[in-house]
Amino acid sequence: MNIVVCVKYVPATADRTFSPVDNTVDRADVDGMLCELDEHAIEEALRITEADEGEVTVVTVGPEDAAEAIARGLQMGAHRGVHIVDDALHGSDAAATSLVLAAAVRRIGYDLVLCGMASTDGGMGVVPAMLAERLGVPQLTLASRVTVEGGTVTIRRESNTATEYIEASGPLVLSVTDRSNEPRYPSFKGIMAAKRKPVDTWSLADLGIASEVGLEAAGTKVSAFAARPARAGGQIVSDEGEGGARLAEYLVGQKLV
Amino acid sequence: MSEILVVVDHTDGAIRTTTAELLTCARRLGEPSAVFFGAEADAAPGQLAAYGATKVYVLDDAAYRDCLVAPKAEALAHLVADRRPAAVLIPSTLEGKEVAARLSIKTDSGLVTDAIDIARGDDGAVHTTQSVFGGAYTTTASITRGTPIVTLKPNSLTPESAEAAAPVEVETVEVAVSDAARAARIIGREPRENIGRPDLADASIVVSGGRGTGGDFDAVEAFADCLGAAVGASRAAVDAGWYPHAFQVGQTGVTVSPQLYVASGISGAIQHIAGMRSSKIIVAVNKDAEAPIFGLADFGVVGDLRPVLVQATTEIDNRRAAGA
Ligand SMILES: Cc1cc2nc3c(=O)[nH]c(=O)nc-3n(C[C@H](O)[C@H](O)[C@H](O)COP(=O)(O)OP(=O)(O)OC[C@H]3O[C@@H](n4cnc5c(N)ncnc54)[C@H](O)[C@@H]3O)c2cc1C
Ligand SMILES: Nc1ncnc2c1ncn2[C@@H]1O[C@H](COP(=O)(O)O)[C@@H](O)[C@H]1O
Numbered sequence: 385m386n387i388v389v390c391v392k393y394v395p396a397t398a399d400r401t402f403s404p405v406d407n408t409v410d411r412a413d414v415d416g417m418l419c420e421l422d423e424h425a426i427e428e429a430l431r432i433t434e435a436d437e438g439e440v441t442v443v444t445v446g447p448e449d450a451a452e453a454i455a456r457g458l459q460m461g462a463h464r465g466v467h468i469v470d471d472a473l474h475g476s477d478a479a480a481t482s483l484v485l486a487a488a489v490r491r492i493g494y495d496l497v498l499c500g501m502a503s504t505d506g507g508m509g510v511v512p513a514m515l516a517e518r519l520g521v522p523q524l525t526l527a528s529r530v531t532v533e534g535g536t537v538t539i540r541r542e543s544n545t546a547t548e549y550i551e552a553s554g555p556l557v558l559s560v561t562d563r564s565n566e567p568r569y570p571s572f573k574g575i576m577a578a579k580r581k582p583v584d585t586w587s588l589a590d591l592g593i594a595s596e597v598g599l600e601a602a603g604t605k606v607s608a609f610a611a612r613p614a615r616a617g618g619q620i621v622s623d624e625g626e627g628g629a630r631l632a633e634y635l636v637g638q639k640l641v
Numbered sequence: 642m643s644e645i646l647v648v649v650d651h652t653d654g655a656i657r658t659t660t661a662e663l664l665t666c667a668r669r670l671g672e673p674s675a676v677f678f679g680a681e682a683d684a685a686p687g688q689l690a691a692y693g694a695t696k697v698y699v700l701d702d703a704a705y706r707d708c709l710v711a712p713k714a715e716a717l718a719h720l721v722a723d724r725r726p727a728a729v730l731i732p733s734t735l736e737g738k739e740v741a742a743r744l745s746i747k748t749d750s751g752l753v754t755d756a757i758d759i760a761r762g763d764d765g766a767v768h769t770t771q772s773v774f775g776g777a778y779t780t781t782a783s784i785t786r787g788t789p790i791v792t793l794k795p796n797s798l799t800p801e802s803a804e805a806a807a808p809v810e811v812e813t814v815e816v817a818v819s820d821a822a823r824a825a826r827i828i829g830r831e832p833r834e835n836i837g838r839p840d841l842a843d844a845s846i847v848v849s850g851g852r853g854t855g856g857d858f859d860a861v862e863a864f865a866d867c868l869g870a871a872v873g874a875s876r877a878a879v880d881a882g883w884y885p886h887a888f889q890v891g892q893t894g895v896t897v898s899p900q901l902y903v904a905s906g907i908s909g910a911i912q913h914i915a916g917m918r919s920s921k922i923i924v925a926v927n928k929d930a931e932a933p934i935f936g937l938a939d940f941g942v943v944g945d946l947r948p949v950l951v952q953a954t955t956e957i958d959n960r961r962a963a964g965a
Contacts, residue, residue, distance in 0.1 A: 407780075421893070478742070478752070479745060479746060479752070482746070501893065502892075502893075504892070505774075506773040506774050508738065508742075508752075508754040508755070509735075509738055509739075509754075510738055510739065510741070510742035510745075510752070510754060511742075513710060513738075513739040513742035513743050514742045514743065514745070514746050516711075516743075517711075517714070517742070517743040517746040517747065518746060520821060522711075522821075522824035522825040523709065523710060523711065523739075523825055524709070524825055525709070525710070525739060526735060528886070541709075542886060542887060543735065543736065544734055544735065544736075544840075544842065545652070545832060545833055546830045546831055546832045546833055547830070547831040547833070548827050548829065548830050548831075549827070549828050549829035549830070550709050550825055550826065550827050550828065551825070551826050551828045552824050552825040552826065553824075556824075556825075561893065562893045563886060602751075602785075602786075603745070603749075603750060603751025603752065603784065603785060603786035603787065604751040604752070604753055604769075604782045604783065604784050604785060604786075605782060605783050605785055606780050606781070606782045607768075607781050607782060607783055608780065608781045609773075609778050609779070609780040609781075610778065610779050610780075611777060611778055612772070612776060612777055612778060612779055612918075615923075615936070615937055615938075615939070618923075618935070618937075618938040618939040618940055618941055619939070619940050620930070620935055620938065620940075620941040620943060621940075621941070621942055621943070622930070622942075622943045622944065623942050623943060623944025623945070623948070623949055626952075627926075627942040627943075627944045627948075627949045627952070628942075628948065628949045628950065628951065628952020628953035628954075628955070628956060629952055629953070629956045630942065631924065631926070631940065631942055631949060631952075631953040632952075632953045632956035632957050632960070633956075634924070634940045635868075635901070635924075635953075635957070636957075636960065638901075638922060640846070640868070640900065640901050641868070641957050641960070641961075
């Protein structure tokens with residue numbers, strides 16, 4: 385089974401802010417990393433191919449530095465990488481990202497497309513569903529467990545009110561949650577081997593995409609952003625045997641009891 | 642007036658608070674029409690009219706229940722093409738967001754997820770407010786393409802009932818669901834046990850426990866029950882197997898925004914805060930005075946959570962007994 389894993393390069397947790405120029409997420413002056421939630425997607429892909437056979441390709445849409453996310457995937461054990469980088473991508477929204485990813489995975493060829501549950505830089509958790517819609521294949525999303533038997537994939541998914549078991553036959557789009565597995569750390573051997581693995585870099589022209597992406601094409605425009613004001617200093621008390629009573633008093637005072 | 646489609650979130654026909662919130666928003670944009678998926682629609686029109694729905698589309702097909710996401714997106718795309726609404730509002734549940742995602746591709750429309758407010762701007766466009774980066778920033782955006790699609794986070798606003806509930810028109814809509822949309826089949830469903838506490842996602846009080854509970858949630862649950870609250874947990878508590886994942890609050894769990902959130906034995910990691918930062922009042926109980934959670938707390942107790950919660954529970958019970 386050949387698997388394409390979509391991974392995102394995101395600003396490191398502490399550094400997330402906006403560009404004052406055009407209100408997009410600031411990716412220029414910050415440290416980045418492979419989205420932690422996408423490591424679960426890579427891990428799942430590796431397990432599926434290790435149990436069966438096939439190749440794992442990690443693909444990312446992002447700036448030059450996003451090559452680091454691919455490198456990490458290769459170190460974990462993926463076979464090859466595809467990096468889609470193009471200045472015209474700046475400011476793309478989820479719809480545009482899914483358009484580019486759909487073109488890329490079609491070109492790579494796949495039995496399974498694997499995604500993380502959401503990108504940690506304020507992602508919406510919508511790219512996998514959009515990708516399935518664009519590719520016209522079934523979506524099995526937000527899996528907390530995955531079973532592959534022959535061409536059939538079964539997942540467990542925790543909905544708001546129930547645990548559901550959902551089945552579909554490939555090719556399809558699968559996304560996994562952070563409950564699905566424990567991602568491996570790259571081994572020394574893996575880190576060395578990654579240096580020799582092939583990475584293709586494609587532009588939008590390579591994918592035949594012209595104008596449907598970037599800030600101008602986005603279906604929404606961020607008009608303003610503001611840091612949430614720091615909370616006014618709360619009242620902190622030390623428990624000297626009456627902490628619970630003071631908590632109760634506070635709640636009564638707030639009319640919450 | 643322009644029609645606004647509102648997807649109804651309901652449990653066996655009883656509409657959930659989120660639906661009332663969506664209808665309240667929808668009235669600012671135009672005339673709300675509710676979209677009800679399922680067979681139990683008998684009681685719904687009255688409930689929906691109370692919050693200003695003037696029309697209810699009822700769509701019933703096994704596919705909406707037995708297949709994942711795609712059939713509902715297909716049906717909504719059909720309604721959008723047919724009725725040309727000015728916007729589509731959907732609850733920000735896991736399913737709601739994915740339905741919205743597919744609909745936005747099908748209709749080539751702008752999408753905002755997890756909005757905390759919706760209004761019509763001076764330019765006539767639909768404007769939304771979102772809280773991003775774990776609640777560290779608030780952004781405002783306008784939707785500039787197609788039929789604006791917005792998913793609204795639960796507990797974002799107080800539902801207001803309509804002044805004069807207009808008579809509601811109920812229309813059954815048949816959409817031929819494609820075979821492709823039926824491809825992801827739900828083959829088993831284990832409903833979550835009803836534990837007699839409010840639902841975490843829309844509870845007005847949440848009491849959560851973390852690693853600091855050491856695995857004993859008794860004091861947390863007793864305090865929650867005394868307040869009529871839902872119980873939540875940090876990922877550390879869930880990962881340790883002390884509490885089921887369905888109760889995890891945070892980035893990869895449930896997002897809550899109750900009137901009161903009590904974090905006990907929780908340090909306040911950024912991923913936990915992402916799921917509770919918009920709570921109106923935050924209370925922390927932690928034995929480490931340096932725990933980051935105190936930076937968010939309106940009221941905090943530095944101490945061992947067990948004696949503190951037990952005493953608070955007894956105190957509240959006593960006051961109630963004295964008052965009764
Ligand atoms: C991609 C990703 C997603 C994540 N998603 C989530 C998520 O959705 N939700 C989530 O919660 N976390 C999430 N996390 C994990 C998060 O980073 C923290 O590890 C987690 O929230 C810590 O849980 P905790 O506060 O219970 O434990 P700790 O950080 O270990 O804190 C325990 C606290 O309890 C206090 N304590 C100990 N004993 C007592 C006592 N007797 N009385 C009072 N206080 C006591 C300690 O002082 C300490 O502050 C995620 C992490 C990643 C990388
Ligand atoms: N720029 C991107 N490049 C590759 N994959 C992405 C990108 N953005 C999102 N994804 C995939 O889609 C998932 C959900 O992302 P999102 O909808 O942004 O929360 C991520 O976990 C990735 O698997």
